[in-house]
Amino acid sequence: MDRLKQLNDRIVSRVNLNLVEFDFHTDKFVEDAMDYEKMMKFYAFYGITSQHPIYFHFKHSNIAGSYFLGKCYVGRSSIYKSDIRGDELKRKGDIIQCAKEIPLVEDETISILDSLLYKTLVHSNSHNPETPEQFVIRNTISAHYANIHGSTLEGCFIGAFSTVDLMNLHSCIIGEFSYIQAGELFYRNIPPGTVWIRNPNFNFKYVFDKKIIDKYIGANSAHQPCGIIYNFVAEREKEFERLFDVVDLAPIDAPATSAVNRYAVVKGKSTIGDNVLIAQRAFLENATMGDGSNAQENSYIIDSRLAGHVITAHGAKIINSEVGYETFVGFNSFLNGKENGKITIGENCIIVPHTIIDSNEPINIPSNCFVWGFIGSMDDIKNQSISFDDFEETRDLLNVGQMTFSGKTSVFLHVFQKRIYQVLLLNGALFKDNENRGHAQDDQDISFNTLQPYRTGSSKGIYPSIRINP
Amino acid sequence: MDRLKQLNDRIVSRVNLNLVEFDFHTDKFVEDAMDYEKMMKFYAFYGITSQHPIYFHFKHSNIAGSYFLGKCYVGRSSIYKSDIRGDELKRKGDIIQCAKEIPLVEDETISILDSLLYKTLVHSNSHNPETPEQFVIRNTISAHYANIHGSTLEGCFIGAFSTVDLMNLHSCIIGEFSYIQAGELFYRNIPPGTVWIRNPNFNFKYVFDKKIIDKYIGANSAHQPCGIIYNFVAEREKEFERLFDVVDLAPIDAPATSAVNRYAVVKGKSTIGDNVLIAQRAFLENATMGDGSNAQENSYIIDSRLAGHVITAHGAKIINSEVGYETFVGFNSFLNGKENGKITIGENCIIVPHTIIDSNEPINIPSNCFVWGFIGSMDDIKNQSISFDDFEETRDLLNVGQMTFSGKTSVFLHVFQKRIYQVLLLNGALFKDNENRGHAQDDQDISFNTLQPYRTGSSKGIYPSIRINP
Numbered sequence: 013m014d015r016l017k018q019l020n021d022r023i024v025s026r027v028n029l030n031l032v033e034f035d036f037h038t039d040k041f042v043e044d045a046m047d048y049e050k051m052m053k054f055y056a057f058y059g060i061t062s063q064h065p066i067y068f069h070f071k072h073s074n075i076a077g078s079y080f081l082g083k084c085y086v087g088r089s090s091i092y093k094s095d096i097r098g099d100e101l102k103r104k105g106d107i108i109q110c111a112k113e114i115p116l117v118e119d120e121t122i123s124i125l126d127s128l129l130y131k132t133l134v135h136s137n138s139h140n141p142e143t144p145e146q147f148v149i150r151n152t153i154s155a156h157y158a159n160i161h162g163s164t165l166e167g168c169f170i171g172a173f174s175t176v177d178l179m180n181l182h183s184c185i186i187g188e189f190s191y192i193q194a195g196e197l198f199y200r201n202i203p204p205g206t207v208w209i210r211n212p213n214f215n216f217k218y219v220f221d222k223k224i225i226d227k228y229i230g231a232n233s234a235h236q237p238c239g240i241i242y243n244f245v246a247e248r249e250k251e252f253e254r255l256f257d258v259v260d261l262a263p264i265d266a267p268a269t270s271a272v273n274r275y276a277v278v279k280g281k282s283t284i285g286d287n288v289l290i291a292q293r294a295f296l297e298n299a300t301m302g303d304g305s306n307a308q309e310n311s312y313i314i315d316s317r318l319a320g321h322v323i324t325a326h327g328a329k330i331i332n333s334e335v336g337y338e339t340f341v342g343f344n345s346f347l348n349g350k351e352n353g354k355i356t357i358g359e360n361c362i363i364v365p366h367t368i369i370d371s372n373e374p375i376n377i378p379s380n381c382f383v384w385g386f387i388g389s390m391d392d393i394k395n396q397s398i399s400f401d402d403f404e405e406t407r408d409l410l411n412v413g414q415m416t417f418s419g420k421t422s423v424f425l426h427v428f429q430k431r432i433y434q435v436l437l438l439n440g441a442l443f444k445d446n447e448n449r450g451h452a453q454d455d456q457d458i459s460f461n462t463l464q465p466y467r468t469g470s471s472k473g474i475y476p477s478i479r480i481n482p
Numbered sequence: 483m484d485r486l487k488q489l490n491d492r493i494v495s496r497v498n499l500n501l502v503e504f505d506f507h508t509d510k511f512v513e514d515a516m517d518y519e520k521m522m523k524f525y526a527f528y529g530i531t532s533q534h535p536i537y538f539h540f541k542h543s544n545i546a547g548s549y550f551l552g553k554c555y556v557g558r559s560s561i562y563k564s565d566i567r568g569d570e571l572k573r574k575g576d577i578i579q580c581a582k583e584i585p586l587v588e589d590e591t592i593s594i595l596d597s598l599l600y601k602t603l604v605h606s607n608s609h610n611p612e613t614p615e616q617f618v619i620r621n622t623i624s625a626h627y628a629n630i631h632g633s634t635l636e637g638c639f640i641g642a643f644s645t646v647d648l649m650n651l652h653s654c655i656i657g658e659f660s661y662i663q664a665g666e667l668f669y670r671n672i673p674p675g676t677v678w679i680r681n682p683n684f685n686f687k688y689v690f691d692k693k694i695i696d697k698y699i700g701a702n703s704a705h706q707p708c709g710i711i712y713n714f715v716a717e718r719e720k721e722f723e724r725l726f727d728v729v730d731l732a733p734i735d736a737p738a739t740s741a742v743n744r745y746a747v748v749k750g751k752s753t754i755g756d757n758v759l760i761a762q763r764a765f766l767e768n769a770t771m772g773d774g775s776n777a778q779e780n781s782y783i784i785d786s787r788l789a790g791h792v793i794t795a796h797g798a799k800i801i802n803s804e805v806g807y808e809t810f811v812g813f814n815s816f817l818n819g820k821e822n823g824k825i826t827i828g829e830n831c832i833i834v835p836h837t838i839i840d841s842n843e844p845i846n847i848p849s850n851c852f853v854w855g856f857i858g859s860m861d862d863i864k865n866q867s868i869s870f871d872d873f874e875e876t877r878d879l880l881n882v883g884q885m886t887f888s889g890k891t892s893v894f895l896h897v898f899q900k901r902i903y904q905v906l907l908l909n910g911a912l913f914k915d916n917e918n919r920g921h922a923q924d925d926q927d928i929s930f931n932t933l934q935p936y937r938t939g940s941s942k943g944i945y946p947s948i949r950i951n952p
Contacts, residue, residue, distance in 0.1 A: 060934050
């Protein structure tokens, strides 16, 4: 196991060096998070499809239990039970719109070097105009259930259940359960529970009470999570391990236009409509998935009904809830309805990423609303939501509870709605008459190469290098 | 499936061209043998160990259900449910003894190009002094349960249940159930059921009655086998398919010095002694494996007891038998004892490859005997066996039944005994005090990468190219 330990030590020392001005040390996180026996136990898998460019190259790495799709390069890294999903990478010939149009000269690759990702999702594509063909993660340590979504990272520590969305970070620390979509950041330490969406036209910010973060994520001094949300996820982990033990599972009953990944858990009375995507490591129990709805990685839909075109973004949890048509439930949101305290959400709502709704009484959210932050009772709704109409009437500055918004509300609304349309399109929700194919159609019929480490000798735990080409 | 069909067609046309002077066509064999749906169903696997050089490279191929270990290259080939076992390949620095000593400059690789192997075992290492670092198979079609053992092949057709052992063949046809170990052959058509062992010092030949070959192998005009031995194997095929469905099986109870491959079937009351090797696709049912005994690929040991150091060579079947200490049971032998007609074999016997014993009365073979050919009753033993003592007294020429032997009996005996010692050594039977490690010790703790084909599109059935390095 010497080489594996050396590998982790080297990653730690590089990231510590990047974060030296914060006097921030990642040693203890890695020491506590990594269970070397488990890093031996779980195989990695690479998906083979005829719909995505095939390229997988890794060397000098451990990739235990991790899922790879599309073009991926991994060097000198530990990637434990992560999802590296390259089915939204840009293609050769695509044009990206920056100050001017840039045509891509080759298919984009996710490239991860000298990094340690722990149960992290890496998805989307590079939003860095400097490296449009390379979605780069370097010298970065990322903790449990973080989302690295289209974001270039260099020398960063990304806390548990945090999300870095469509941006670039250099030598930054992102606190637990923070959601950041803020262009480009250098040498920033973002406190836990910060929800921050910024572009040249607006600035949205909400910071959770420390008490709430402690209760729901509860990371200790070594950044190991232990709160309600982590416990919720940890309790269900065994159900995924079962899926690893069998090579071919009986496929879940679903229409021909829908994809249910074989590494998803689907149990109880669950029904799946047309154009539905159930991604790997999604968890459905007594879930009704209306046409064009999706359940992305690490999402949980339990005892709930989703009308059509509902987006359950990466890591979102929907329990005892009724969600209306075309409502968007953002990353890592926790909608924890109860049997006698159901959550009902109308149509066309935007549940901002990292929203927590957890009440013992029923919660009702009308259609066409923004919702954010922490809602512990119906009383909390007035400070944690706003109707689109009221929002659009706002001029310049809005303060609602712990949320501040400055800038153009109509642009903010438009950006969100455009993105929701894009997400539906990419996921295949709009597939009809053989047009608008998306993941729900293209991610069917994946076959998986499974990859194993050395089990003995000085390289124990390291995976032999592999290069897969078409 | 177009590319896969094109691939097979191209291999067929190349082999046909090589065999044009025999007016021999392989089209019908390939057409009948290949089930394209099955070529989609079974994954291939590559074994990762710290004991063998790691190198696996294939491209433009289908490798359904095939097992690879050690250094292997596969190009433009169909390898269906075959075992390509490179754990006896020579290593860099090894010296081979030919006319003069040749030191090897790199680790040897099995290299298979433009070939179609169907349930074939490829094992050992190149005995071709022209290519000591390359164990080469080119433009060759090989049928069900053939053994290509350390033999370079170019432009050949190898029939079902035949064995080509430690030699080189160029544009040859080997008939069903023939065993050939004869140096180098060019443009030869070896009839079915020929057992031929030749070197500069001796020449052993036995030809089975056509009736026996028809009954036990029974290949039709397209070289598809259908006799008793084929049926015996086909009836048990399902038990192996079960092993494919599960990623990690509970390990079979065995001493720490023994290896039981996870793709072996072990059932009933089977016990495994020290230093025992149970290879992939071996089948044990109520089998007692004495210390240092082995069960090689495609061997079956059923309701039988093997004393110590018994070698069950590739494809040998031992049923209702009692086999004495250090007896060698050669390739593809079929020892078909009955509940009321047990086969008892003494110590230190040599059951020549491709021997069939199938009687309704008990069969007893004393210690220190050669045994060959077809034995259907105790009466047949006199014409199909000879004691080592009687054999060594022979001068120049020996005719026993359908067997002819010419040359030096002592050299023949010595060559066989030396090989038996080598086989025991290589398989780890002689492991003691951490010396004489062999497969039984080195083939433990293998982890398997599993490899899958494209399931859709024009490349359906083709495997994406893969390169695995340390």
